[in-house]
Amino acid sequence: MHLVPADRAGHRTIDGHRVCEAIAAIGDTARVRAWADRFALLADPGRLSLLLALHTTGPLAVTDLAVAAGMRDPAVSQALRLLRAAGVVAGERDGRVVRYRLTDPAVAEVLEHGVLGRPE
Incomplete structure (x- = not known):
């Protein structure tokens, strides 16, 4: 041993x-610990919905994410703040609009194969 x-x-x-x-x-x-932290981010239905939307469609603004996920703008902003701090998403400014995109390839892979169930 x-x-x-x-x-x-x-x-x-x-x-x-x-x-x-x-x-x-x-x-x-x-x-x-790093993977446990990633899974904790995915454990919230709101954050998971946002990540699925970003993974599937690409960059979206807060208001568009709110409509897609059935959430209020402030709740989306707070979720994105957590996801951004964890390095999972990033925002890109286009004038007054900030569009968020998924940046963590490991989370994208989990979404693709684990949640969406798409084969390789």
Whole structure:
């Protein structure tokens, strides 16, 4: 059981080789945390609706996203603020209008294959 961290080395295991395989599969805890944070963003139906709209149609303004998702403009703005802070979306100004687009390819892939169910 060479992969077991020192703080867990004294714990009893049933299948030690599988424990090492499981530890290897889990990998870097920072990577796991980053993915958990991404999934937390997707866990909200409003944010997920916005991301699906942006993924499918491309850049959209807040008011258009609000109509498409059945949300109010302030709720869309707040959701986009969170998504922008997480690096999942970005806004591009065109005069007075800001159009948002999906920028995270990993989230796009999850939407494409996990939510929309489209094959590769």
